[in-house]
Amino acid sequence: MVQIFEGTLDQGFFAPQRFECEIADCEVSGTIPADMDGVFMRVGGEFLYSPLLPNDAPLHSDGYISKFRFKGGRVSYQGKYVRTPRYEANLAAGRNLFGLYRNPFTDDPAAKGVNGTVSNTAPMVHAGKLFTLKEDALPIEIDPVTLDTIAFHDFGGGWKSETFTAHPKWDPLTGDMYAFGYEATGLASDDVFFYRVDRYGEVKHEIRIKQPYVSLIHDYALTQEHVIIPFACYYTDMEQLKAGKIHWQWDRTRPSMIGIMRRDGDGSDLRWFKGPERCFMHVFNAQSDGNKVTLLAPFYDGNFFPFFPNIDGSPWDPSRAKGFVRRYTFDLSSKDDSWREETLFDTPIVDLGKVDHRYTTLPQRYAFSTFADPTKPFDRERGGEVGRAPVNSYARFDLEDGVMKSFFAGETHSLQELTFVPRRGSSEEGDGYLIGTASNLAEMRTELIVVDARKLEEVARVYLPFRASTQVHGYWWNAEDLALGEREAGA
Numbered sequence: 001m002v003q004i005f006e007g008t009l010d011q012g013f014f015a016p017q018r019f020e021c022e023i024a025d026c027e028v029s030g031t032i033p034a035d036m037d038g039v040f041m042r043v044g045g046e047f048l049y050s051p052l053l054p055n056d057a058p059l060h061s062d063g064y065i066s067k068f069r070f071k072g073g074r075v076s077y078q079g080k081y082v083r084t085p086r087y088e089a090n091l092a093a094g095r096n097l098f099g100l101y102r103n104p105f106t107d108d109p110a111a112k113g114v115n116g117t118v119s120n121t122a123p124m125v126h127a128g129k130l131f132t133l134k135e136d137a138l139p140i141e142i143d144p145v146t147l148d149t150i151a152f153h154d155f156g157g158g159w160k161s162e163t164f165t166a167h168p169k170w171d172p173l174t175g176d177m178y179a180f181g182y183e184a185t186g187l188a189s190d191d192v193f194f195y196r197v198d199r200y201g202e203v204k205h206e207i208r209i210k211q212p213y214v215s216l217i218h219d220y221a222l223t224q225e226h227v228i229i230p231f232a233c234y235y236t237d238m239e240q241l242k243a244g245k246i247h248w249q250w251d252r253t254r255p256s257m258i259g260i261m262r263r264d265g266d267g268s269d270l271r272w273f274k275g276p277e278r279c280f281m282h283v284f285n286a287q288s289d290g291n292k293v294t295l296l297a298p299f300y301d302g303n304f305f306p307f308f309p310n311i312d313g314s315p316w317d318p319s320r321a322k323g324f325v326r327r328y329t330f331d332l333s334s335k336d337d338s339w340r341e342e343t344l345f346d347t348p349i350v351d352l353g354k355v356d357h358r359y360t361t362l363p364q365r366y367a368f369s370t371f372a373d374p375t376k377p378f379d380r381e382r383g384g385e386v387g388r389a390p391v392n393s394y395a396r397f398d399l400e401d402g403v404m405k406s407f408f409a410g411e412t413h414s415l416q417e418l419t420f421v422p423r424r425g426s427s428e429e430g431d432g433y434l435i436g437t438a439s440n441l442a443e444m445r446t447e448l449i450v451v452d453a454r455k456l457e458e459v460a461r462v463y464l465p466f467r468a469s470t471q472v473h474g475y476w477w478n479a480e481d482l483a484l485g486e487r488e489a490g491a
Contacts, residue, residue, distance in 0.1 A: 012384065013439055013467050016047040016061075023077040023464070030460035032073045032450065033433065035424040039144070039484070040068040040435055040448070041123040042474035043132050048087060049096040052108065057101040057246060057307040062087055063120035063140075064469040065132055065147055068448055068462065071479070075448070075462045079469060082132050082140060083149035085115045101307075102136055102247035104187070115152075121166040122473035125481050126177050127201030129153070133166045135182070135218065144482045145491045158203025161193035162186060166473065167282070169222040172358050175199035178227070178263060182217045188238045190214050194227060196263070207267040212257060216248055221286035221295050224361050227263045228295050230280035232256035234308065249311040250303040252277050258339065260293055260330060273330055273339050279304045279321075284353045284367045285360060291333040296399075298323040298351040298369060318388070323351040325367060325397055345404055347371055350391055352417040352473075356429050366430040367397045368453070370415045376408050382442035383412035390414035390441070394434055396456060407434070407456045409449060412442035416471045420453060424478075430454060437471060 045061025063082030068075055081087055089111060090096055098116050099106025107116065117137035124131040124139060131139035131153060138159065141150040161181030168179035177197045184191040190213070196205040211217075214236050221228040233256065234248040241247065256278045261270040279300035286295045302320025303310060310316065324347070329340040349371040355364055373393040383390075391414055394407040409415050418436035426432070434451040446468035450460040479485055 013441055013444060014470060016050075017467070017469065018046070018048060020080045021078070021466075026068075026075045026077055027463040027465075028075060028460055029463070030450070030458065032070060032075060032460045032462075033423075034073055036070040036421065036433070036450075037072075037424075038070055038421075038476060038478040039482070040070070040419065040421075040474060040476050041125075041130070042066045042068075042437070042468075042471045043082075043120060043123045044469050044471040045118065045120040046081065046469040047096075048081065049090055049094075052096045052099050053106060055100065055246070055307075057305070058470075059120070059305075059307075059472075060098070060101040060118060061120060061470075062090075063118045063132055063134070065123065065142060066468060067144075067147060069484075077462075077464060078147055080147040082119045082142070084117055084119050084140065086111075086118060089114045100244070100246045103241050103245070105242050106244050120472060123475055124168060125475075125477045126168070126170075126197065127199060128481070128483060129201070130482060133164060133168075135166045136163055138162070139164050144484065145487050155197060155201055155203050158197075159195065160184075160206065161191075161195075165217070165220070167219040169220070169360060170357070171222070171224075172360055172362065173224075176204070178222050180217070180220065180229075182211065183214065184208075188214055188236050188241060192217070192229070194263075194267075205264065207261070207265065209259075209261070209267040209270055212272055213254060215254075215257075218280075219282045221283040221297070222263065222361050223286045223288040223293065225262060225288040226260050226286075226293055228283075228286050228293065229259040229261075230257070230283070230295075230297070230299075232278050232280045233303070235311065246308065248305075248308045250308055251311040252302070256280065258295070258328070258330070260332065271332070271337070273337050275339055275341070277302055279323075282351045282353060284325075285355045285364050287361070287363055291331060293330040293332060295328040295330075296325070296364075296367065297328065298325055298349055298353045300351060304351070322348045324348060325353075325369075344399065344402070345397055347395065347404060349395060350417075354418060354420050356420050356422065356432070358422060358427070359429055364429060365398060365400050366453075367399060368418060368420060368434060369395050369397070370418055370436075371395050371406075373406060373408065377411045379411045379442065384441055386414065386441065394418055394436075394451060394456070396430070396434075396453065405456045407451050407458070409438045410440070413438040413440055413447070415439075415449075417474055419474055419476050421476045433459065435476065436474065437468060439467065
């Protein structure tokens with residue numbers, strides 16, 4: 001998710017740039033591993049025009065997709081806007097026509113009838129196609145070579161939800177994709193549609209359920225048998241939206257809820273478990289073992305987003321915006337609708353956690369994330385004042401031994417989300433690289449760091465001569481996942 005600083009996003013490193021670019025051969029220190037042949041795709045936000053309303057959320061910025069192409073020990077870079085209907089309408093008008101985050105009642109009348117998605121949250125590759133995602137709309141297909149926008153995609157008409165999650169999951173044993181849409185039948189609706197899409201891109205199974213209350217379901221977890229659907233406290237309804245308020249408000253009087261159902265069923269077995277106030281944003285992984293289901297997730301203690309207000313009018317509390325590596329256990333054979341929560345490590349982390357994706361739904365040993373290490377130096381004279389301590393380190397959590405190891409990025413650096421890249425030819429969990437971008441706040445440029453995931457040592461660093469657009473999520477795909485060799489040869 002977007003790194004939250006206690007300033008504004010129109011100043012300094014995070015000021016809008018409003019340009020597209022291409023670098024054929026980036027500056028590199030160290031040695032890019034020869035086995036890295038693929039792409040690190042990033043999607044984030046980059047305002048083309050200033051927000052229409054001053055209290056809009058930074059998550060409402062225009063979608064921007066960027067690509068680091070690794071091949072033959074060299075790296076190229078490319079970045080472009082996602083040409084959504086909103087982008088095109090704003091460009092034609094020469095200004096921002098869209099009001100508060102996901103609230104069409106606050107839009108300029110000239111935006112009426114225009115799909116307002118910014119498609120700025122995550123990239124996705126499935127069945128050889130590249131997409132950008134935002135959970136308020138369908139995926140948008142992108143040309144993987146040129147990054148040109150193609151069109152919305154509904155999987156041949158098989159996808160009936162009006163929306164699509166930013167976090168689909170893949171079964172590593174079959175290649176099938178599992179995904180859902182909430183507010184599936186329209187704004188503030190309580191419908192959730194869940195789908196299985198085979199590895200060829202054809203919808204094969206649908207489940208329709210309802211939420212106990214309309215809330216943000218940003219991520220979810222998948223096991224070999226079950227679907228785990230967490231949400232908490234973020235609330236919306238039509239009355240709130242028609243009153244001109246932002247889409248989500250935090251209502252701590254509502255229960256935190258986690259739904260569990262069979263992934264191959266019809267939804268009739270869905271159970272909702274309830275627990276204390278938590279902010280459910282992202283997950284690591286999950287497994288099923290008979291009637292026991294376990295979820296590993298870096299959930300926060302409370303409202304993470306300062307721009308989504310507390311519904312009771314109380315000020316945002318940064319002390320509640322702390323996440324930890326936690327394990328949640330559910331007993332499906334019990335009538336008890338609560339869960340057991342264990343905090344496995346004391347270190348507060350950013351909730352953008354990753355695992356070796358080849359082990360999604362399967363037993364795992366390692367989890368990876370970023371965190372702010374207070375024992376490491378930050379050069380405020382060169383890096384500037386950023387409020388809270390910057391996120392400066394990668395962490396690898398050994399769930400078997402209970403040991404955390406870390407990598408420090410630098411004394412003027414702030415890290416964005418990492419991702420795991422398997423080492424070619426190895427099937428061993430955690431054997432590969434951690435990669436992600438770092439904001440060099442002193443040099444006002446973006447650097448991509450390649451770290452050995454086993455040794456937690458830097459392998460190489462790629463330098464851009466400018467500050468790249470802010471990332472929400474980024475992932476790695478091998479060249480063959482997108483037939484890049486063939487497509488690049490024909491470009």
